Amino acid sequence: MIDQERLVRDFCDLVRIDSPSGQEEAVAQHLTRRLEALGLRVQRDAHGNVIASEEGANPLLLSAHMDTVEPGRGVKPQIKGDRITSDGATILGGDCKAGVAAIMEGLESIAQEGLARRPAQVVFTRGEEIGLVGASNLDFSLLRGKEAVVFDGNGPVNTITGASPTYVRFDVNVKGRAAHAGVEPEKGLSAIRIAAEIVTKLPQGRLDAESTFNVGAISGGSVRNAVPAQALIQGEFRSRNTETLDLLRMQVTQTLEEARRRYRDATIQEEFEVMFRMYTLDPKEPIVQAVTRSMRELRLNPNIQPSGGGTDGNVLRLHGIQSVVVGMSTNLMHTVDEYVVIPDLVNTARFCQQLLTGGK
Numbered sequence: 126m127i128d129q130e131r132l133v134r135d136f137c138d139l140v141r142i143d144s145p146s147g148q149e150e151a152v153a154q155h156l157t158r159r160l161e162a163l164g165l166r167v168q169r170d171a172h173g174n175v176i177a178s179e180e181g182a183n184p185l186l187l188s189a190h191m192d193t194v195e196p197g198r199g200v201k202p203q204i205k206g207d208r209i210t211s212d213g214a215t216i217l218g219g220d221c222k223a224g225v226a227a228i229m230e231g232l233e234s235i236a237q238e239g240l241a242r243r244p245a246q247v248v249f250t251r252g253e254e255i256g257l258v259g260a261s262n263l264d265f266s267l268l269r270g271k272e273a274v275v276f277d278g279n280g281p282v283n284t285i286t287g288a289s290p291t292y293v294r295f296d297v298n299v300k301g302r303a304a305h306a307g308v309e310p311e312k313g314l315s316a317i318r319i320a321a322e323i324v325t326k327l328p329q330g331r332l333d334a335e336s337t338f339n340v341g342a343i344s345g346g347s348v349r350n351a352v353p354a355q356a357l358i359q360g361e362f363r364s365r366n367t368e369t370l371d372l373l374r375m376q377v378t379q380t381l382e383e384a385r386r387r388y389r390d391a392t393i394q395e396e397f398e399v400m401f402r403m404y405t406l407d408p409k410e411p412i413v414q415a416v417t418r419s420m421r422e423l424r425l426n427p428n429i430q431p432s433g434g435g436t437d438g439n440v441l442r443l444h445g446i447q448s449v450v451v452g453m454s455t456n457l458m459h460t461v462d463e464y465v466v467i468p469d470l471v472n473t474a475r476f477c478q479q480l481l482t483g484g485k
């Protein structure tokens with residue numbers, strides 16, 4: 126039986142351990158101890174991801190990430206009715222510790238009852254929030270499973286991520302020429318002005334049902350009274366349509382071409398990087414069927430929704446692991462208003478148990 130009291134206590138203990146991206150060691154050690162107490166063999170790969178394994182063929186990978194966004198230090202969880210919140214000064218860290226807690230409770234409950242179950246491999250990654258860095262550096266030679274359930278979606282567990290976009294980041298570096306702004310401005314070439322012109326010609330916001338574009342940061346110049354010699358534009362675009370992705374990339378390069386023609390003395394350099402690739406869930410995939418069957422057995426209605434974000438599931442799929450991303454019972458994530466609904470958290474743990482024991 127899922128023990129609600131233990132689950133809530135363990136979740137609150139987890140969020141009290143600071144683990145902003147890059148500083149996951151304390152929570153990694155806490156989880157290592159708990160996984161070892163459950164009889165799993167824990168390995169840390171070279172990047173510091175936690176991989177817990179056991180004997181048995183065809184293990185199911187259960188995955189969540191250990192890091193949280195800022196402000197995420199000194200989290201003080203509060204229980205109000207059937208919700209868990211922070212004290213308002215920080216995020217709660219339900220993303221992704223609600224997922225972590227649900228996986229641990231599922232395993233603990235099964236062990237306590239002595240139920241037969243499918244072998245599992247538990248993968249807790251680092252640095253998900255800063256661009257799926259942990260998963261991208263994961264030592265896949267340690268993973269034996271070919272199917273994964275990633276607990277990192279918004280809302281109740283039965284919210285399944287049905288499609289996820291490709292995400293492309295781009296940097297544009299503009300170099301002009303510095304000059305004294307009051308004495309001889311005509312000798313300068315303002316990199317900020319060129320960058321600003323470029324930004325106004327780029328798309329912005331939601332472009333269609335499956336595509337978005339954003340310039341998220343600009344920086345440049347050094348002092349008020351000098352014509353700025355340098356500026357940097359940092360942007361990203363996402364789409365679930367390959368043609369749109371090509372078009373958007375072309376739109377950026379054409380805009381830069383125009384700027385180069387207009388400002389022949391300037392140097393404009395761009396860099397694109399695909400951070401993760403799109404997928405659309407195939408309802409016929411055995412792992413998708415196992416997930417939806419387990420939900421129905423618990424009278425939860427699978428609710429398959431496209432997402433504009435990426436998760437470790439995108440990276441696992443890139444490595445040939447069939448992955449399904451399910452809700453982890455947190456809401457308003459990445460804000461100080463984030464909250465976990467306790468009955469949803471219990472359902473997430475019940476789902477984890479059902480997934481491993483169903484059909485046994």
Ligand SMILES: [Zn+2]
Nearest residue numbers: 220221253277
């Ligand atoms: Zn997350």
